[in-house]
Amino acid sequence: MRCELAARSRWFTGRFGSRSRLTSSFGFKEYQKMQQESCNSNKRGQPNYATDVRRLWTANTCLKIHFLGKTILWMKILCFPHNLMFNSLVRTYLTKAYPVLNGKLQPIHQHVFESNLQNSMIHSKRYLELMKRVQKGGGEKAILRHTQRNRKLLVRDRLRLLLDKGEILELSPFAGLGMPYGDIPAAGCLTGIGKVSGVWCVFIANDATVKGGTVYPVAVKKQLRAQDIAIQNRLPCIYLVDSGGAFLPLQADIFPDKNHGGRTFYNEAIMSATGIPQVAVVCGSCTAGGAYIPTMADETVMVDKIGTIFLAGPPLVKAATGEDSSPEDLGGATMHAKVSGCIDHFAATEEEAYKCARNIIATLNLELPPNMPTDFEEPLYAAEELNGLAPRDYAYTLDIKLVLSRLTDGSKFLEFKALFGTTLITGFAQIKGHLVGIVANNGELTHNASLKGSHFVQLCDQRNIPIIFLQNTRPNVTVTRTLSKAVAVTNQLKAQGSMIASVACATVPKITIVIGGCYGGESFAMCGRSFDPNFLFLWPNARIGLVSPNHCSEFLEIDGNIQDDAQLKTMKEMLEDETSAFHSTSRIWDDGVILPADTRTVIGQCLNIFKQEPRFHSHPERQVTLRI
Ligand code: COA
Numbered sequence: 001m002r003c004e005l006a007a008r009s010r011w012f013t014g015r016f017g018s019r020s021r022l023t024s025s026f027g028f029k030e031y032q033k034m035q036q037e038s039c040n041s042n043k044r045g046q047p048n049y050a051t052d053v054r055r056l057w058t059a060n061t062c063l064k065i066h067f068l069g070k071t072i073l074w075m076k077i078l079c080f081p082h083n084l085m086f087n088s089l090v091r092t093y094l095t096k097a098y099p100v101l102n103g104k105l106q107p108i109h110q111h112v113f114e115s116n117l118q119n120s121m122i123h124s125k126r127y128l129e130l131m132k133r134v135q136k137g138g139g140e141k142a143i144l145r146h147t148q149r150n151r152k153l154l155v156r157d158r159l160r161l162l163l164d165k166g167e168i169l170e171l172s173p174f175a176g177l178g179m180p181y182g183d184i185p186a187a188g189c190l191t192g193i194g195k196v197s198g199v200w201c202v203f204i205a206n207d208a209t210v211k212g213g214t215v216y217p218v219a220v221k222k223q224l225r226a227q228d229i230a231i232q233n234r235l236p237c238i239y240l241v242d243s244g245g246a247f248l249p250l251q252a253d254i255f256p257d258k259n260h261g262g263r264t265f266y267n268e269a270i271m272s273a274t275g276i277p278q279v280a281v282v283c284g285s286c287t288a289g290g291a292y293i294p295t296m297a298d299e300t301v302m303v304d305k306i307g308t309i310f311l312a313g314p315p316l317v318k319a320a321t322g323e324d325s326s327p328e329d330l331g332g333a334t335m336h337a338k339v340s341g342c343i344d345h346f347a348a349t350e351e352e353a354y355k356c357a358r359n360i361i362a363t364l365n366l367e368l369p370p371n372m373p374t375d376f377e378e379p380l381y382a383a384e385e386l387n388g389l390a391p392r393d394y395a396y397t398l399d400i401k402l403v404l405s406r407l408t409d410g411s412k413f414l415e416f417k418a419l420f421g422t423t424l425i426t427g428f429a430q431i432k433g434h435l436v437g438i439v440a441n442n443g444e445l446t447h448n449a450s451l452k453g454s455h456f457v458q459l460c461d462q463r464n465i466p467i468i469f470l471q472n473t474r475p476n477v478t479v480t481r482t483l484s485k486a487v488a489v490t491n492q493l494k495a496q497g498s499m500i501a502s503v504a505c506a507t508v509p510k511i512t513i514v515i516g517g518c519y520g521g522e523s524f525a526m527c528g529r530s531f532d533p534n535f536l537f538l539w540p541n542a543r544i545g546l547v548s549p550n551h552c553s554e555f556l557e558i559d560g561n562i563q564d565d566a567q568l569k570t571m572k573e574m575l576e577d578e579t580s581a582f583h584s585t586s587r588i589w590d591d592g593v594i595l596p597a598d599t600r601t602v603i604g605q606c607l608n609i610f611k612q613e614p615r616f617h618s619h620p621e622r623q624v625t626l627r628i
Contacts, residue, residue: 103405123540242284373433421448432604472516475548
């Protein structure tokens with residue numbers, strides 16, 4: 001930032017896009033100056049916004065009054081506070097004037113495009129197969145036991161009753177597949193974000209068809225990640241509890257450590273104390289550890305006959321004391337509603353319980369953000385074509401602007417530093433009507449590209465604009481083989497360090513989409529998992545690893561550890577599997593795999609969710625003890 005101080009101060013005063021120009025102190029003189037500057041910038045080849053702005057400015061800020069034959073301009077903006085809305089109107093209007101990208105595919109792209117397309121079809125097929133598989137939960141036998149014997153609703157039907165009709169953002173649906181301890185569909189619990197009574201809420205819902213809803217190590221991780229999202233985005237949490245507690249054979253990986261099961265309860269307490277509501281619906285067993293979730297929630301609903309809360313069930317009581325007891329007497333809804341006071345609402349049926357939870361959310365005294373934008377333009381190019389732009393390998397990467405033109409509103413993009421560090425593309429756009437900053441790999445993260453990235457991330461942070469990282473980092477790390485190269489490599493490292501620091505310190509919401517490679521150090525600068533993006537999704541073709549399978553022989557060579565062909569082949573196969581998107585997502589190193597064609601929808605949902613954030617009437621200094 002420092003070295004470009006002079007240039008940037010000019011930039012700030014010369015553009016309309018700068019929010020600082022358009023906020024509270026906006027006046028007529030400034031408007032005239034802006035007009036002048038716009039004309040000047042037009043002479044320098046910049047787009048001319050002046051006519052549009054003048055028309056909009058007059059319409060929104062001035063009231064024309066005819067008095068004694070003269071026209072008086074009455075400054076509405078000074079008289080009516082609601083005209084502060086003007087700022088966002090201008091911003092929306094100006095972004096509509098952003099330059100349109102040329103996203104047309106050229107004959108020269110055809111070979112690579114088709115090869116990528118074939119690869120994407122294979123991955124999409126796998127994606128759909130896995131989706132079908134996880135939707136079956138624990139399998140037919142377990143479903144029959146759950147619905148016929150235990151008379152409970154399936155977890156997806158429960159969510160249908162709880163959530164408003166409309167979009168749901170399910171998180172990590174493929175978590176738990178192919179774990180060393182077996183396949184655990186959806187990690188035995190569904191997590192995601194959906195609207196309840198008009199409010200975006202995180203849901204965490206056990207699937208009792210998967211080993212009685214018991215909690216495996218991967219389920220702990222999934223629940224903690226959902227809570228993290230709730231904390232970072234300040235979203236209420238709703239727990240649908242139906243769980244036999246810890247999966248006992250793996251207790252050493254579930255109980256003792258900081259980020260193990262106990263952390264769920266710690267998070268619940270901290271969230272509640274900082275004004276993030278916690279609501280539980282007991283719709284099955286809450287045994288042992290599971291019993292703490294409803295007892296620590298701000299408000300708990302329990303379903304008669306189906307729900308139980310106890311530290312140990314009837315068999316354990318019999319073994320310990322010799323007494324016979326029924327689950328109902330030991331910890332049923334009637335007992336907890338009338339005697340222990342552990343629950344706040346008794347529900348005769350599951351349907352009644354979800355209605356009750358919806359009513360609880362309606363009492364949160366939450367100021368909802370204004371209606372989300374609906375009058376945005378769609379991209380000019382088909383989203384399905386992203387399948388041919390999803391690189392099957394880093395060498396098959398096409399110009400990132402082809403991807404951008406299929407994601408942004410009207411395929412428009414206002415590029416920043418277009419001629420500098422061109423292997424990273426930065427600029428502003430709208431996605432589903434939301435202004436965003438975009439940082440997208442278009443080759444190696446060189447010295448200049450890193451400085452540019454660092455600068456742009458700081459701009460977005462200063463202007464409170466969410467950042468979208470489109471990550472496709474290169475697998476072949478620069479290696480210093482000669483002294484003469486050492487200086488260049490070190491300078492590149494220093495510049496990358498600057499970008500990494502900017503990304504780490506930016507406080508605006510961040511979304512990372514890995515569209516190709518997520519390799520080595522460059523992935524940190526592109527807001528990889530350890531840099532706390534609010535959401536991180538992968539395209540099915542993505543590769544995540546320190547090195548690419550194709551480059552493992554180079555690394556072994558550098559190590560002086562040359563293997564024979566058979567060993568090299570085994571190593572490559574292992575890397576092929578370990579670096580795949582499906583391997584990553586099953587371990588929750590991300591928030592899910594999304595199909596390229598769904599990217600715009602998913603980003604739009606995340607941006608809508610961010611809008612809800614600061615509107616709780618919370619008083620963190622007044623920490624209320626909600627449970628006695
Ligand atoms: N650890 C490991 N496996 C468990 C388990 C646990 N805590 N609780 C249940 N299971 C397994 C059962 O062995 C069964 O496995 P199977 O399908 O291979 O036969 C499966 O989960 C379903 O259990 P089942 O009892 O048949 O189903 P259900 O829906 O009628 O009852 C529970 C579910 C959870 C209410 C019941 O199994 C139970 O009370 N479990 C013990 C809970 C407990 O004491 N937990 C303490 C943990 S700290």
